[in-house]
Amino acid sequence: MRWQGQTIDTDDGALPGLERAGLVRSVQTPEFEGITFHEVLCKSALNKVPEASALPFQFTVNTFRGCTHACRYCFARPTHEYLDLDAGSDFDSQVVVKMNVAAVLRKELARRSWKREHVALGTNTDPYQRAEGRYRLMPAIIGALTESDTPFSILTKGTLLRRDLPMLRQAAERVSVGIGVSLAIHDPELQKAVEPGTPSPRARLDLIRSVTDAGLPCNVMVAPVMPYLTDSTAHLDGLLCAIAEAGATGVTIFPMHLRGSTRGWFLNWLASEHPALVRRYRQLYGRGAYVAPEYKTWLRARVEPMVEKYGLGGRSEHRDAPTPERRELATAGTGPALTLF
Numbered sequence: 170m171r172w173q174g175q176t177i178d179t180d181d182g183a184l185p186g187l188e189r190a191g192l193v194r195s196v197q198t199p200e201f202e203g204i205t206f207h208e209v210l211c212k213s214a215l216n217k218v219p220e221a222s223a224l225p226f227q228f229t230v231n232t233f234r235g236c237t238h239a240c241r242y243c244f245a246r247p248t249h250e251y252l253d254l255d256a257g258s259d260f261d262s263q264v265v266v267k268m269n270v271a272a273v274l275r276k277e278l279a280r281r282s283w284k285r286e287h288v289a290l291g292t293n294t295d296p297y298q299r300a301e302g303r304y305r306l307m308p309a310i311i312g313a314l315t316e317s318d319t320p321f322s323i324l325t326k327g328t329l330l331r332r333d334l335p336m337l338r339q340a341a342e343r344v345s346v347g348i349g350v351s352l353a354i355h356d357p358e359l360q361k362a363v364e365p366g367t368p369s370p371r372a373r374l375d376l377i378r379s380v381t382d383a384g385l386p387c388n389v390m391v392a393p394v395m396p397y398l399t400d401s402t403a404h405l406d407g408l409l410c411a412i413a414e415a416g417a418t419g420v421t422i423f424p425m426h427l428r429g430s431t432r433g434w435f436l437n438w439l440a441s442e443h444p445a446l447v448r449r450y451r452q453l454y455g456r457g458a459y460v461a462p463e464y465k466t467w468l469r470a471r472v473e474p475m476v477e478k479y480g481l482g483g484r485s486e487h488r489d490a491p492t493p494e495r496r497e498l499a500t501a502g503t504g505p506a507l508t509l510f
Contacts, residue, residue: 193268198303204237204262206300211267214274215288226287226322230274232306234265236294238326239366241438242393245293247429256430261366264300271309278317287345288314288321297327299366307333315340322347324390328368328376334383341385348380350417351390354399355408362442363395370408374415381416389417389481393425394468396453396460397446400424406475413479420481422472424465428458 191210198206216229235249239261246256254263277283290296296307311333314321321344323330323337330337330348340346352373354360360370368376380387389412394400399408412420427435432454440447453460476482 201237201299201303204264204300206303207263207265208268209265210269211273213277214267214270215277224289226289228286228288229292230270230288230290230310231293232267232270232290232296232304232310233294233298233300235260235263236298237261237264237300237366238295238298238364240364241435242363242395242425242427242431244426244428244431246431246434248293250430257434264298266300266304267306268304270306271313274310275313275317278313278319283317283319285317285319288319289324290321291324291349295325295327296323297325297329299327299329301327301329308336311336311340315343318344320345322349324349324351326351326364326367326373328372331376331379334379334385337385338383346385347388348385349388349390349421350377350380351392352377352408352412353390353392353394355404355411356399359398363398363438370411374411377412377415377417381418386418387416388419388421391420391422391472393423395425396464397449398443400468400471402471405472409472409475409479409481413481417481420476422468422476424460424468426458426460427454432458 191212193208193210196206196208197204214230216231218224218227218229220227234252235254236243236245243260246260249256249260249263252263252265254260290307290310296310301307311321315336321340323346330350337346337348350373352370354363355370357369357371360367367373377387377389391405391408391412394405399405409420425435436447436450439450453464455461
């Protein structure tokens with residue numbers, strides 16, 4: 170998957186258009202009704218992050234393009250357009266699988282030029298979405314990174330990560346390993362509407378506990394906060410309380426961004442499910458992708474006392490990264506931290 174959600178002209182070996190992306194075959198199975206998997210052979214696994222990004226890592230690996238989590242707000246949706254697919258339903262149902270990603274990664278890590286720099290997984294689409302249960306790409310990737318003494322971090326909403334905790338615990342004895350779990354919605358009904366393909370809030374809280382019980386730090390992405398839907402005192406306090414009880418070592422909190430075609434996809438859902446909020450969203454976001462600065466200031470003032478109350482502050486890191494997406498990813502899975510944007 171490209172770093173294309175944040176920057177331009179960064180290639181990952183899968184060219185636009187499936188016919189030119191190394192397509193081997195397209196597969197449909199009864200257990201994934203309505204989903205088509207496009208199995209490809211990628212040319213590269215490590216994606217170089219532009220130096221201007223000011224991230225704490227310079228390389229990413231993404232095993233999939235597209236994601237069955239189907240989160241309405243996902244900032245990675247526009248990346249599907251580079252495959253001549255749409256950023257809406259195609260992103261949710263047409264999933265590109267890099268079948269040889271671990272083998273390619275192992276070769277790249279064996280190069281003399283490789284300096285064992287930090288590698289981030291899950292910066293675009295989720296490496297532990299349901300398809301990982303079918304394709305089992307992550308164990309070989311974790312093994313390749315560990316054996317090459319390469320530090321890495323993982324960001325996920327997928328409880329399938331629990332399967333690999335023994336490997337991750339062993340890896341942490343040799344290299345730095347960071348785990349981040351994304352959990353922004355505490356209301357199960359709203360979660361099913363906005364993130365229909367993701368595990369429930371309760372399941373992800375249990376995952377956080379499993380990660381910390383395994384002796385690994387777990388930073389939680391309380392993100393994105395959706396204005397007028399998940400920004401109430403009651404919702405945020407309840408969520409942060411539950412996250413603290415699950416043993417999280419820090420949180421990252423920021424409001425929702427609506428970049429590119431993601432904006433239309435989300436606002437169409439909003440018009441259908443919460444039409445009274447459409448006008449307020451247009452006022453809050455204007456014609457841009459980001460909320461008004463006043464809202465960010467208001468949100469910070471609301472959550473800071475809660476974060477302090479529940480002991481989720483940790484250390485504040487990476488506050489000088491130049492764009493919201495880069496700052497979001499800067500602390501995801503990299504260890505204990507509080508980040509408020």
